[in-house]
Amino acid sequence: MKNVSIKDIARYVGVSTTTVSFVLNGKAKEKRISEELKNKILKAAAKLNYRPNQIARGLRTGTTHTLGLIVEDISNHFFAHLAKVVEDEADKHGYKVMFCSTENNEEKAVSLVHLLKNRQMDGYIITPTPGLAGEIENLLKESKPLMLIDRYFPELDSGYVAIDNYRGAHEAVSFLIKQGYQNIAIVTIESEQVQMLDRYRGYEDALLEHRVESDPHLVKKIQFDLAHDAAVREVVSFLQKQKKIDAIFCTTNYLGVYTIEGLRHLGKKIPDDVGLITFDDNELFRLGSPSISVVAQPIEKIGKMAVEALIDQLKNKTKRGSHIVLNPSLIIRESSRQQ
Amino acid sequence: MKNVSIKDIARYVGVSTTTVSFVLNGKAKEKRISEELKNKILKAAAKLNYRPNQIARGLRTGTTHTLGLIVEDISNHFFAHLAKVVEDEADKHGYKVMFCSTENNEEKAVSLVHLLKNRQMDGYIITPTPGLAGEIENLLKESKPLMLIDRYFPELDSGYVAIDNYRGAHEAVSFLIKQGYQNIAIVTIESEQVQMLDRYRGYEDALLEHRVESDPHLVKKIQFDLAHDAAVREVVSFLQKQKKIDAIFCTTNYLGVYTIEGLRHLGKKIPDDVGLITFDDNELFRLGSPSISVVAQPIEKIGKMAVEALIDQLKNKTKRGSHIVLNPSLIIRESSRQQ
DNA sequence: AATTGCTGCTAAAACCTTTTAGATATGGGA
């Protein structure tokens, strides 16, 4: 059963497709179609249950009313939540969203960008992987509306919305120090990405400023693509080797989870044996026992501002995206209380 | 800067677009294009960095290589995880996925189906809302490949993959009874959807079979669209009224979360004051303290089988989707242990 | 010499819209 097209309506009313198109696009007045004919056409469209073929429209106009959202992993709470916000915000402006996960894999990310380009996205929101700078640059050259999110390339002139990672880490670690912890480890991922470097610098500087000696043995970097169990084992052996650790700062939510599992495996009590603060909030951290102190990102705001900036670029063709830096908030819970 | 098209390649090589299309679609042999010309064209395509316009292709072929995935809420762990599995599986078959959330809102769901239809999805995976039967029927009439997921309409002849909800609930409640709990409440949502009814029947039958008297006062139905805090308050006032409750069975993951929060608010200890088993697994249930016993759904399998069945329908035009019912697994943790 | 069959390629239509550049008809003014 074929879909009804504009042609069917035209035939039904006995009029040209041009006229139908004008009416259906609300240009009846502008194009001086008589009120009478206009109503006839509208009625016919409703009666035949006409639905415009967006593909054909997309081909003709070059616009798909679809945004591409590239995240690291849609099953991670942070990105899932972000995706929902983006979906909702985009919807408000009449846009749909196509989601993709890179798994932080460079090749996959590149091919995703190609794929989305082939599908003529009107704009892009991207959590870039390390090697994606080239593709981002291409998008910019073609002056596609684009916002980076969560992280960015300092050398590229793209819009982005990120948080003050340095500050988040700095506050968290400073708080741990003030609570009396002395040997604060950091569990982070092996990555040269700007957001991770900033978090690391925040940790280092906080130690420095409070005259706590930093010890390279207390820095644990975990490969990004390690499987869950392997990652937990890494944490466990790290904790076994570095007995003096009395607090840990984790730079992502999943590292926080690994660390909790590791500590539990070793029978260490939080916060009595080891204090803990991690980046990103979720239900486990909020409701687990003990509850976990976190550096929470304003996910809703991040998503909203990214979409807003993107839509802005879409409307005002000229503008290059703005650089937006939001503040994270340190949420103190049980895991960082020195006994 | 315009994208290079097949025409540009044709001009560049001095040949017709037909030939280029044949070669680029790997039909060189079949269409008897000489090896020499074929290579020339391939080289030119690479050199000009040609990328096929999927919109144009979609218009011509009527196929977009895109699947529509409609879930309840992409930010819910269950659906986020499912989305990831679907994304990965679809990718293996060369398909992209467009995600949408219904928020269990009927109107939104209907308009999402329309939207995806307008965008010519090749197939649909849908978590239907109550009122969506009509739209589903339409899709079936137009013989669009379609799989329902998580729930289905018994009266419709659509394919689906679901779990044995009755069994999951039955096992959970039976286990609570065997642990010695006597006054087992159920916290569920107000819904006539088949999966919820099944879970409720499982609860009822388990009580019956073990000769535990069922008490309508121990049944708490919560509106789906209640905000987080309001829902928690509902649970709290329910627990306050029904003092005799010594165990609770929650029929969804978020109801489990509400209940944990409610119990904590009241200072009730799990499992000593109140035992708890909830549907769906997540990190909070797994790693929280106490850890929570759950009826876990095989999310990976659900996603895989749905995509597989869908692809099958796409290939073998004729087949109507199969009815797949998977078994949930009861994972016993600390929350259901009678002291 | 005419037919057949093969090889290697192409013209043009089709998919459904939007949009540009008119066409036609009517009435009014010179």
Added chain:
DNA sequence: TCCCATATCTAAAAGGTTTTAGCAGCAATT
């Protein structure tokens, strides 16, 4: 009577691809 302005509508192109139907050229067969 002729021209112009206005109102109302339309033909046709364009967007990029796939695909059907078929064309030319040549060798082999009758």
